[in-house]
Amino acid sequence: xRPKSAGLMSLAATGLILAALHPAFARSSIGIGTADTMxxxxxxxxxxxxxxxxxxxxxxxxxxxxxxAMRTQPGGxxxxxxxxxxxxxxxxxxxxxxxxVISAYxxxxxxxxxxxxxxxxxxxxxxxxxxxxxxxxxxxxxRGTGVSMTNATDTLELASYCLVALFGAVLLTRKLLALxxxxxxxxxxxxxxxxxxxxxxxxAAGTAFPSGGSxxxxxxxxxxxxxxxxxxxxxxxxSGAGGGVAGRAALVRPASxxxxxxxxxxxxxxECGCGRPxxxxxxxxxxxxxxxxxxxxxVFSTGLRPCAGAIVVLTFSLLNSLYLGGLLSVLAMSxxxxxxxxxxxxxxxFAKSLALRASGxxxxxxxxxxxxxVGGAAMILLLGLLLVGATLQGG
Amino acid sequence: xxxxxxxxxxxxxxxxxxxxGGLLSTLAGATAAAAHPHVFxxxxxxxxxxxxxxxxxxxxxxxxxxxxxxxxxxxxxxxxNGRLDSDELKAVGKQVKQSIAEWSYxxxxxxxxxxxxxxxxxxxxxxxxxxxxKLLFTFTMKPKHPVDLTKEAVTFSVYDKTYFVAxxxxxxxxxxxxxxxxxxxxxxVVPSPDDEAxxxxxxxxxxxxxxxxxxxxxxxxxxxxLATRLELDCR
Numbered sequence: 001x002r003p004k005s006a007g008l009m010s011l012a013a014t015g016l017i018l019a020a021l022h023p024a025f026a027r028s029s030i031g032i033g034t035a036d037t038m039x040x041x042x043x044x045x046x047x048x049x050x051x052x053x054x055x056x057x058x059x060x061x062x063x064x065x066x067x068x069a070m071r072t073q074p075g076g077x078x079x080x081x082x083x084x085x086x087x088x089x090x091x092x093x094x095x096x097x098x099x100x101v102i103s104a105y106x107x108x109x110x111x112x113x114x115x116x117x118x119x120x121x122x123x124x125x126x127x128x129x130x131x132x133x134x135x136x137x138x139x140x141x142x143r144g145t146g147v148s149m150t151n152a153t154d155t156l157e158l159a160s161y162c163l164v165a166l167f168g169a170v171l172l173t174r175k176l177l178a179l180x181x182x183x184x185x186x187x188x189x190x191x192x193x194x195x196x197x198x199x200x201x202x203x204a205a206g207t208a209f210p211s212g213g214s215x216x217x218x219x220x221x222x223x224x225x226x227x228x229x230x231x232x233x234x235x236x237x238x239s240g241a242g243g244g245v246a247g248r249a250a251l252v253r254p255a256s257x258x259x260x261x262x263x264x265x266x267x268x269x270x271e272c273g274c275g276r277p278x279x280x281x282x283x284x285x286x287x288x289x290x291x292x293x294x295x296x297x298x299v300f301s302t303g304l305r306p307c308a309g310a311i312v313v314l315t316f317s318l319l320n321s322l323y324l325g326g327l328l329s330v331l332a333m334s335x336x337x338x339x340x341x342x343x344x345x346x347x348x349x350f351a352k353s354l355a356l357r358a359s360g361x362x363x364x365x366x367x368x369x370x371x372x373x374v375g376g377a378a379m380i381l382l383l384g385l386l387l388v389g390a391t392l393q394g395g
Numbered sequence: 396x397x398x399x400x401x402x403x404x405x406x407x408x409x410x411x412x413x414x415x416g417g418l419l420s421t422l423a424g425a426t427a428a429a430a431h432p433h434v435f436x437x438x439x440x441x442x443x444x445x446x447x448x449x450x451x452x453x454x455x456x457x458x459x460x461x462x463x464x465x466x467x468x469x470x471x472x473x474x475x476n477g478r479l480d481s482d483e484l485k486a487v488g489k490q491v492k493q494s495i496a497e498w499s500y501x502x503x504x505x506x507x508x509x510x511x512x513x514x515x516x517x518x519x520x521x522x523x524x525x526x527x528x529k530l531l532f533t534f535t536m537k538p539k540h541p542v543d544l545t546k547e548a549v550t551f552s553v554y555d556k557t558y559f560v561a562x563x564x565x566x567x568x569x570x571x572x573x574x575x576x577x578x579x580x581x582x583x584v585v586p587s588p589d590d591e592a593x594x595x596x597x598x599x600x601x602x603x604x605x606x607x608x609x610x611x612x613x614x615x616x617x618x619x620x621l622a623t624r625l626e627l628d629c630r
Contacts, residue, residue, distance in 0.1 A: 029501075029557040030434060031494025032467055032487075056431040057561065064435065068461045071528070091431075135469070144475035149466075308433045308559075316465040320528075 033308055034153040052093045059087040060309055067313060067329065071320050077328060084313075084329040088124075088336020091309065098123060098302035099341045100383055101164055105298050106345055108171055108376035116345035119298050124338035126303030128330045130156060131310035139318055149311070156305050158391050163301035165384025167294070171377035179370050301384075309333065432561035435460040438553055439564070440625075444575035448545035448629050451574070452537045453513075455502060455553065457562075459530040464523070467530060479523050484530075488521040491532065501555050501562065502536060503619075506547040512539040544579065544629040554622035562622070570625040579629040586621050 028034060063083040070076050092099065102123070106116050134156065138149025310330045317326025437458040443451045459467075471483045471490075479487065495501055496515060504511035516534035523530050542549065551570065553562045564570065567583035 028433070028559045029495065029498050029555050030560055031490045032470060033433065033463070033559075053431045053558070060431065060433070061435065064460060064462055068528075071461075138469040143469050143472050146473075148470035150470050312433060312462040312466045315469060316462045319465045319468060 028308070033150055033311065034157055052090060056087065056090045059083060059090055063087050063313070063329065067316060067322070067325060070322055070325050077325060080325055081328050081332045084332035085336045087309070088333035088338075089340050090336075091307065091333065092124075092337040092340035098127075098337075099344045101167070101302050101380055102298060102341055102345055104376045104379045104383075105171070105294070108175060108373055108380070109294070113346060115295070117342040119295060120341035120345055121338040123299045123303035124334040124341065126299055127306060127337070128310065128334035130304055131306035131314055131330055132327070134306050135311060135314040135318060138315070149315075153306055153308075153311060154391075158388065160301055160303075160305035161384055161387035161391055163297065163304065163384070165381055165388055167297040167301050168377060168379070168381025168384050170297075171294070172374065172381050175374045175377045179374060182370075307333075432555070432558055434463040434560040436560060436562045437565075438562045439569045439571070440551060440553065441571045441573055442551060442575065442625075442627065443573040444544060446574065446576065448543060448576050448579075450538055450542040450544055450549070452535050453502065453504070453551065454535045455500075455533065457532040458527070459532065461528045464528060464530040478525075484521040484523060487530070488519040488532070491521075492516065492519040492534070498556055500534070500536060501553050501560065503550075503552050503554070503622075504538070504542075505550050506542075511542055511549065513537065514539055544575070544627065546630070548626055548628040548630065550624050550626050552619075552622045552624035554618050556618055558618045564623045564625075567625075570627075572627075576629055579627060582626040582628070584624050584626060586623070 063080065066076055066080045066083055070080065098120075102116060102119055105119075134149060134153050137152055142149060142152060310333060313329050313333075314326045317323060317329070437460070439456040441454040441456070443454065445451055467487055468477075468479060471479055471487050473483055473486070474480065492500075500513070500516060502513060504513060513536045516536050519532065519534045521530060521532055553564075555561070564583075564585075567581060570581060570583065572579055572581070
């Protein structure tokens with residue numbers, strides 16, 4: 001089976017990469033508090049990261065002093081909030097898997113810019129809430145129980161990384177299945193022959209709608225792109241909501257009757273195959289159907305784990321009765337974080353729309369796209385496995 | 396026709412976006428590496444010798460920052476009375492001593508390119524100062540083998556390879572010489588982060604596709620590069 005062997009290959013590749021990378025540190029070196037999981041940095045960005053790290057340190061240092069000063073001098077909220085905000089911006093540009101998951105998710109899927117930005121903000125907010133909950137639990141519930149706040153944050157961290165791996169695995173499976181279906185379409189085309197558009201159209205449509213469930217979505221997509229034809233086939237497509245057969249019949253009709261010349265004018269049948277699936281790309285359809293699920297996965301896998309900076313800020317605030325200061329600081333941090341992640345997500349989407357204009361053609365490009373889409377999903381899985389491995393090894 | 400082309404464009408767009416996203420992800424993933432410090436230490440080191448110019452021991456005196464000191468309380472306040480009692484402070488010391496053993500107790504001595512092996516500390520004292528709101532860690536380490544300071548210059552530094560804890564030695568006075576010959580000369584070296592960053596930028600600018608980015612590009616080595624150090628010469 002193709003999906004099976006593809007899955008095995010990606011697993012093997014993952015194993016190889018994991019083995020090649022050095023195990024990283026998960027628990028903080030001092031044994032108290034949870035450090036950001038690390039892996040050896042390399043590549044052309046290493047220098048930039050060092051600079052980001054230096055800024056992070058400076059801003060965290062300044063924010064720490066502002067917070068400590070509030071213990072003796074009232075006020076200073078504005079300074080604290082401002083510093084926390086800037087720290088959040090730099091912190092998100094530094095360590096963390098959040099932006100990796102969000103940008104890879106947006107690459108692997110057809111995601112609107114607005115949605116990407118929204119996800120960034122929601123997961124950053126969840127991270128702030130998670131820190132508040134952790135510190136609250138640590139102080140009011142866990143204290144004296146032998147289960148420490150460090151244990152709690154460690155557990156959340158591991159859960160978060162497991163979610164990343166799981167989300168990557170699900171996304172990768174979906175991409176691979178969709179890929180096999182699409183490639184199936186292409187294999188069927190040469191058999192049908194370029195001279196018989198009516199004959200290959202049903203075959204192509206048949207493989208493009210493998211499940212009955214995609215009927216209504218396909219109809220919607222179809223109506224959007226072929227408004228004039230949609231009216232003609234509206235009755236049959238609606239009835240196709242329950243079962244695939246009726247839906248297929250309805251969608252095949254335009255191709256086999258009015259559109260045959262324009263649907264496939266290219267000499268290369270593969271080019272037709274490239275054009276066909278857009279009517280109901282299974283990957284896109286399932287992506288839309290599972291949008292809430294995948295959005296939740298993104299939010300929880302990136303936001304569940306509280307950051308070490310927020311934890312110490314909140315604990316100090318709690319112990320010194322600087323409740324408002326602590327909360328505002330952590331909220332400002334998460335706002336800064338959300339902005340950086342949003343900017344990165346926007347860059348990904350912007351690159352997409354920019355590329356829309358600089359269009360190309362050919363099967364090499366299509367192949368590249370498949371590889372990249374699967375690669376995006378595989379990257380999330382790999383990142384998740386890497387983080388889980390590093391965390392378990394360190395703990 | 397127009398539709399077919401736009402579909403192809405979107406595929407190409409996908410590919411390009413995938414590359415862009417991949418780059419971003421790589422950036423983000425790799426960044427998981429360069430963590431920044433969350434714990435700050437106001438540090439002091441005593442370098443204790445004898446009149447013959449041999450190194451007897453070094454003593455680390457670390458004031459932990461207020462935020463870290465506070466964050467320790469929920470974890471170690473076993474009787475939930477809101478403060479750390481002496482047995483709870485002992486537990487903190489035990490935990491820290493055990494954890495930092497993996498990181499050479501953050502303490503590094505070397506002559507030239509060779510590391511000087513140190514024995515693990517015996518006692519690890521932890522005191523909490525309510526007025527400062529800070530924890531104080533103190534511990535002593537002895538060299539494994541005799542170190543004759545009159546024969547070779549020795550470098551002393553304290554840093555965390557994982558970059559989670561940052562040690563601050565604001566001035567030369569933070570390295571105190573005890574019972575050492577008068578001829579010993581101290582050289583206090585504070586690497587400039589800006590210079591290091593600039594060095595990094597220029598090394599990146601010269602980076603060609605057929606070359607690998609030269610190490611120490613990783614955060615681990617960077618922590619060493621940035622560490623304040625004392626070069627002691629008693630020759």
